[in-house]
Amino acid sequence: MNDRLNRVHASRSAAVKAGLDHPVIDTDVHVNDYAPVLEDYVAQYGGNKLVDALRKALGGRFVTRNGGGKDWYQQTPEERQFHRTLRAPWWARVTRNTYDLATYTLPALLYERLGEQGSDYSILFPNDVLSPAAAGSEYRQPLHRAINHFHADQYRPYADRLTPVAGIPLHTPQEGIEELEFAVKTLGLKVINIAGGVRRPIRAIVEKYPAAEHPEIARQVGYIDFYGIDSEHDYDPFWAKVVELGVPVTTHYGSQGWTGRQSISNYMNNHIGHFADGSQAFAKALFFGGVTRRFPGLRVGLLEGGADWGAHVYTHLVDRWEKRNRHALRNYDPAEADVELLASLFERYGADFLKGRTLDKSKLLRDSLGISALPHSREPNESEIDDFALAGIEKVEDIRDRWVDNFYFGSEADDRTVAAAFNDRVNPLGTKINAIWSSDVGHWDVPEFTEPLAETWDLVQQGVISAADFKAFVFGNPYRFYTEANPRFFEGTEVGRKLGLKGGK
Template sequence: MCGSLMPRPLGDLAEVDPALARRFGWLDTLGLDSAYDYDPVWARCVDLGIAPTFHTGSRRYGLRTSPSNFVYNHIGHFGAASEAVCKALFIGGVTRRFPMLRVAFLEGGVGWAAQLYADLVGHWEKRNRDALEATRPDNLRVDELLALVSRHGDEAIIAAVEARAEQLANPPLDLVGGIADLDDFSACQISDAADIAGLFVDNFFFGCEADDRTNALAFNRSQNHFGLKLKAIFGSDIGHFDVLDMAGVLPEAYELVEDGLIDQADFRRFVFENPARLWAEANPRFFDGTAVEGQVRDLLRADVPTGAGAAH
């Protein structure tokens, strides 16, 4: 299990004011704009057959700092932390550079992951390298704009646009913070939206609690892009305040089947196949000597690599 959202100091603040530096800083998401190059870590994980798992909360940060209400701070905090790191690993190109790396985010559920997966596809379609041409200010046909405004606008709109006509015709092109490559997905080397599936669905696993009805979103092919299922994995949460009786955890998870939200095959994926794949795809011998050694071996033997999420 690994830490994430690593606190980093702001510049030289630690030297100037150590007390202040302990209160203010930034959070390193390990995959994008990081203080360090973590590629050697991911490479070593692959070499050793280790699937890193992240279990970090975010109750102390941002909008989860109520001094009076635990529930306010608690709801969604694991998901928010997981989303930040997962998004950074993806956009930072980690899964492109290390296609065999398997990563799990624990206890935050999979609802946030379903939204992130959809948002990545949607943003790539609007913000890929070619699509950005539609947002270049120097591609604006100013004469046509002025003609349309004159024909359809009221006096206030016409006056406002005409007052900016010179600026529109000669827009500044250096207001991008010195960033040379404006393609935010450049590290992913995506040529088609379907590439996102292979870089997301194959590599990421999502730990879910038994009582979370949004677990069903992982298995909703009609909703998830390209008809795929995300790799939700069952987590018991035994020992926490929300488990009053450990004997009721698995039956509670099975309520998704009883309520018609997932089927028996999806439940098997949830409690066995996806957890087995997390560890065994990283290290095929992980379950050797255990009670499920044979079942895991049969599962891996049955898997046929026919594209992103094909067997899942």
């Protein structure tokens, strides 16, 4: 007991927490699974065959699509060049700080140490929660179900301060609905984590080069379905079920391996900014596909990418809409050009161009704009003109309502760029972006479990953010994220107790 109290008193974050008049909610704690117990659960759902599928899925993370069947470390430098094998993440978890390693693996120890971290309530993202997505279709759902069941049982005794997310597969809307209902109704889990996209084959290529005959092509060629726009599936039933059940959606969706993130030797080259890029693609698909318009109650937390990208995309959406809404587009419609005026100006100022040539008015517009600026076969119809039509944007305020209200952006404790989220002098309509505190403890960027809250308070002392922004970051915004999806989210928790909520423990 004395050792524990000494650690709490010695923590910088505990000292910061002692001076606050509000709870602290951590939206991103990564925990490890103790494999022997996890595999017991998996075996109950599918025997040794399912356990083998899990092990293969976990190992498959580091065998890239173009690795020739070997992982990066099994290949020679020449093989890596030949296959262009991506350098995958490595040494990504805490090890030297052995006390912290145990903390991320043992629920009782994590619960005991929250005082050192300065957190009242933490959302847990087990590192293996999305591993089943790498498994084949016959294993994907039972693996998700087994892993979610394991996590629900492991953390149920600590529910007043800890809750694990449920991993939900979304290769089809139906499988997502089935696992969502099991996770929420049967297991009692209240937050979900999804991949921000699903890689799919391009049907035209598959028909010409069947995967069974040309596996090397199947591994290389495909596209990513981000659910919201241009999908071959209708995901609205899934989003409707999410809203009906009152579940906040989170994602740690990255873009390593995409164009510009394909180094075969350097993990950091592939890593920096990849969560922001991946989540941006997902969020824009929901926005432009009209998902946030049709489901204003949907709340999505986009983690590990920081909040500054949420601010700059919001700004760029406004900028683009002002220049390319369906009315402003007439500024660029070739039919709006006055060909007679254009011809007269050429005659007056273009003598050098016309020397030895006959002015052909029928081709003048094409020749002035360039062939590529004009449609080759037909004029676009009305449904093809307005890129903001599905989102239902009629005024700038609609962009704010369908971007800012629905999305929350996870920023890590020492991320100075979070200042962009709170910069209401720059963000359109004087808006602050919903940055939510996400410590990311358990991963390599947080070598010390007890430091994140203090590191965020350092930003206040350095003048990066204000004390009011700090409160919004570590409490106000995450509290709204969860309770706007589910008003009873914090009943029976430490946060509920401190706020005097009905049912607060």
